[in-house]
Amino acid sequence: MSRKSYPNVNAANQYARNVVRGKITACQYVIQACQRHIDDMAAEKSKRFRYRFDKDMAEKAAKFIQLLPHTKGEWAFKRMPITLEPWQLFIVCCAFGWVQKGTKLRRFREVYTEIPRKNGKSAISAGVALYCFTCDNEFGAEVYSGATTEKQAWEVFRPARLMCKRTPLLVEAFGIEVNASNLNRPEDGARFEPLIGNPGTGHHRTAQ
Template sequence: ACQRHLDDLMAEKSKSFRYRFDKDLAERAAKFIQLLPHTKGEWAFKRMPITLEPWQLFVICCAFGWVNKGTRLRRFREVYTEIPRKNGKSAISAGVALYCFACDNEFGAEVYSGATTEKQAWEVFRPARLM
């Protein structure tokens, strides 16, 4: 993904490449998520906002920053990441869901939290509700 991103940044200068990286859209999504508070533990007690790690910023900015030059629709509609335990999966997923629901300029936006069990789906919905 990192190499593709670098290659695409070079390719976007070509008229034949269909996509461009919109830094403002990428920053908008990342800044929104970083306005949200933590919902568990000591940082939640202090109402501290989420601070995205560099790798998290990369994922968010790539997902929301690449758009079609003609339509301005996002290039990526699905993002797959493998994240180990205790690395903010639920908080980041909740932040992305809230951003897509409230700030994505889509009238009547719907966002779902799905998982193999209802309990697991609540792990993303609960933080979103608390944020």
């Protein structure tokens, strides 16, 4: 029986190590996040530590996003799938990999990032939103792309909708209806839509 491989998790962990060692230039907040990740992976072996890093869950999320197509520019024209860079893998793997011991509930409920323009912010957010919409094991999931203006709210929902339209296997596998202003799954009532304002608590949100 072959051993499982975790190429995306390994790349995320290597990124964290390289940042802490000074091989990759990063701000103090990123350095601290990477150090926490490394320290907590060592601490998870202790019974007193409440969390563990689930490599399967982290790898699953990273793989899912990288099955989705680009929706803008030359790569979209060539119908190329998204490829996450190590820093992006670190964000995704930390968000979806760290869980509470015994329950598998996610440790982190919110993720704050500051990403310059033209670095795939909307595409990655759309991928995360679609993952929460389809693969998060939540019956009747509600996912919102929230912003203070309609234009901003569509910056994540638009690429997510295009990803579905260009990935018929995804739509078929999860029974997604692609509508003009929302995505929904009639089987369980799950929906993903843009929203102006604050959707409140208890919902998956992606914000611009």
